[in-house]
Amino acid sequence: MSSALLNLILSATAETLYMVFVSGVLSALAGIPLGVLLYVTRPGQILPNATLNSVLGIITNVGRSIPFIILMVALIPFIRILVGTSIGTNAAAVPLTIAAIPFVARLVEGSLNEVSPGLIEAAQSMGATPWQIITKVLLPEARGGIFTTLTITVVTLVSYSAMAGAVGGGGLGDLGIRYGYMRYDSTVMLITVAILVVMVQGFQSLGDYLVRKSDHK
Template identity: 80%
Template sequence: MSSAMIDLILQATLDTLYMVGVSGLIATLLGVPLGVLLYITRPGQIIAMPLANQALSIVTNIGRSIPFIILMVAIIPFTRMLVGTSIGINAASVPLTIAAIPFVARLVEGALNEISPGLIEAAQAMGATPWQIVRKVLLPEARGGIITGLTITAVTLVSYSAMAGAVGGGGLGDLGIRYGYNRFNPTIMLITVVILVVMVQGFQSLGDYLVRRSDRK
């Protein structure tokens, strides 16, 4: 294998990590608060707002129901307006982020569902405000579940980034299609798959480690 091809593989790997990192970070910053809102605005919860909860739930469900490849094509005008282009790793990061936000929100909501209602009632009985309950009860108690959800999100974003690469998004997907599939080079295809598998395993191992540390705390 030539040094030029090795450089392409390394660059494609870095591009994939960039897309996953940027979209994962923004999705975490927006998705975690959205998941908390979905939980605390339910009827009977600490900030019960049924209409707002229903609206948030509908928007979240719509975001989760659109297949990623369709979402990526549908928001091309928005992507071009935001980053100035519809191809490349920056452009691919836009639909990746939009797809990940509702995904993270539902996983966070699910993690919060595992918390015993008795803990919330005890905090309310001691006069804790809703913000104090969120910060000192809900998030700490659901920490392990939230980390697990974010790990699942990172793994999902790796596969989505490969899909984005197939339509000009860059990264390992683009490398595999252009230099592997289109040029009938099974070696490149195999290398691409192996790197993606290693990447997924790395994210999963890191997530498992953080969950174990969280449980010990």
Template identity: 80%
Template sequence: MSSAMIELILQATLDTLYMVAISGFISTLVGLPLGVMLYVTRPRQILAKPLLNQVLSIITNIGRSIPFIILMVAIIPFTRMLVGTSIGINAASVPLTIAAIPFVARLVEAALNEISPGLVEAAQAMGATPWQIIAKVLIPEARGGIMTGLTITVVTLVSYSAMAGAVGGGGLGDLGIRYGYNRFNPTIMMITVVILVVMVQGFQSLGDYLVRKSDRK
């Protein structure tokens, strides 16, 4: 294998990591509070607002129901307006982030569902405000479940980023399609698959480690 091809593989790997890092970070910043709001605004919860909860739930469900490849194409005008182009790793990061936000929100909501209602009731009995309960009870108690959800999200983003290569998103998916599939080079295709598998295993192992540390605290 030529040095130029090795350089291409290295660059594609870095591009994939960049897309996953950017979309994972932003989707966590938005999806985490959205998931908390989905939980606490339910009827009979500490910030019960049924109408707001229904609106947030509908928006989240719509975001989760659109297949990623269709989402990428559908928001091309928005992507172009935001980053100035519809191809490349920066452009691919936009639909990746939008797809991940509702995913994170539902996983955070699911993690909060595992918390015993008795903990919240005890905090209320001691005079804690709803926001104190969120910060001091809900999020700390659900920390392990939230970390698990974020790990699942990052792993999913790796596969989504590879799919983005089908429409010029860059990264390992683009490399595999252009040099592996289109040029009938099974070696490049296999290398791409192996790197993606190693990447997923690495993220999963890191996530499992952080969950174990979180559960011991």
């Protein structure tokens, strides 16, 4: 392997990790609160609000229903306004984040569904406020499920980041297409796939470890 190709591979790997890290952090910061809101605003929950719940549910479902490749193209004008360009890792991080937020929200909502209603009722009987119930009952009890959610999200973002390379997002996807597919270089393709597999396995193993450490049941 030439030094030039090695540098390209290292650079593309760093770009992919950057895109996954930025979009993963931002989607967690927005998706977890959104998932909590979807749960607590249901009828019969601690902050029932049917209108807000319905609006949030529609927005989340619409976001999840748009194929990622279409979302990337549709967001190009917005991306240009936000980061000044529609290509590169910073530009690719925008649709990655937007695509991941509703994904995280629904999975977090599902994790909260696993919390025993009895714990919530016990906290209410002791005079706990909704905020206290969220921070001291719901989130701690659903911690394992939330770590699982974030693991699934990061693994999904790895594959989405490779897709982003097809439209100038950079990273391993771009390397595989330009130097592997277009130049018929099977070695580059195999190396790209191998690195992506290692990334996924690494993130999955870390996520499984965090889930085990957080499981207090």
